[in-house]
Amino acid sequence: YKGLLFLTAGVIMYRCGTRNLNRLGGLGHNMKWTMVFFMIGALAIAGIPPFNGFASKLLIYESTFLFNPLLAVIAMVVSILTLASFVKVFHSMFMGPKLPEYQDVREAPKPMLIAMGILAILVVLFGIFPQQVVDILVAPAASALVDYHGYISAVLGGA
Structure with missing residues (x-):
């Protein structure tokens, strides 16, 4: 999922020329596939099922709980905060009205979409079949x- 998130960030920088979240917005209107792939990566990094991040975080929670239940609770809170931060990033980049400077922004080139698609499929498959x-x-x-x-x-x- 991290590779997928890096690729989506690269596509945004490639198409928009900036990585400043305060200057981005409304990209979901023209970059639907990039938005979907970002969402898959964000849900996976936050540990939401059925993505691979859930399977790995579940193993961490179980092993940490056996060692110290308080650490397991802290790990779960960190996952919730991770989800909240990615919701903020998602909203900043993809939601809202089209901004004038990105009115004509286009979806990622096909090779980039294929690479993100392959990683998104792996994220889901690894989550379903850990x-x-x-x-x-x-x-x-x-x-x-x-x-x-x-x-x-x-x-x-x-x-």
Whole structure:
């Protein structure tokens, strides 16, 4: 989701020539796909289901709760504040009337839309099928790390 958010920010800067939220507004009228992709990324980073951020934040909440329930509550409050900040950014960029300086702004070029679309699909799929992501990507990486750690320990221990 972070990559998706960076791409949407890049599209806004590319098409509008600014990243100043105080100067942006009403872009949702002409940049509907960029707006949708930003919304997917924003909901994912805030940990809203069915996006991948929810699955990862749920794991964080569960593990933190076992360690210290207060930290889990703080983590949830931080997620709520993250959502609030992205609602503000969304509103500043995409909502409201068309501003005169962005009256003729166009949607992102097709290659940019395709890249954002691929990431948006992955954000949703990883959120719907988190166990498969763990089994296919995370477990082998963790296993390789454990094997590497054992190898290093054996080499250093034998020296």
